[in-house]
Amino acid sequence: MTTQRRLAAYALGLDVLSVMVFVAVGRRSHEEGSAVAGVLETAAPFLIGLGAAWLIVRAWRWPMALLTGLGIWPITLLVGMMCRNLIFGRDTPASFVIVATIFLGLCFVGWRMAARVLARRRQSSALTARRA
DSSP: OOHHHHHHHHHHHHHHHHHHHHHHHHHHHTTOOOOHHHHHHHHHHHHHHHHHHHHHHTTTTSTTOHHHHHHHHHHHHHHHHHIIIIISOOOOOHHHHHHHHHHHHHHHHHHHHHHHHHHHHHHHHHHHHHHO
């Protein structure tokens, strides 16, 4: 597997993990249980949204870029909320939209920002080690 494909796979995995953590925390805070079927049913609209966002943004091209995170965030949110309401028949109260917006934004952009900082530190350490 090429480095670019590996990065894309890691990035997609972290984005999916972000959605799953969002769902798990939400279900737990509302005491809805942690059964796998329930978690998957709750996550499905946002996973559909994430898939659409990855296709629209072509996230595999620059999976680690902050702009990729900024691009997939609103698309995932919008498609996820629409699917949740129109396909899955679940309501989308304003408080839920606000929490989802903040949580998913922090996750999609946040882990990419952290990865960028770590990569720069690693690169700086490598340069320092070569000079010594």
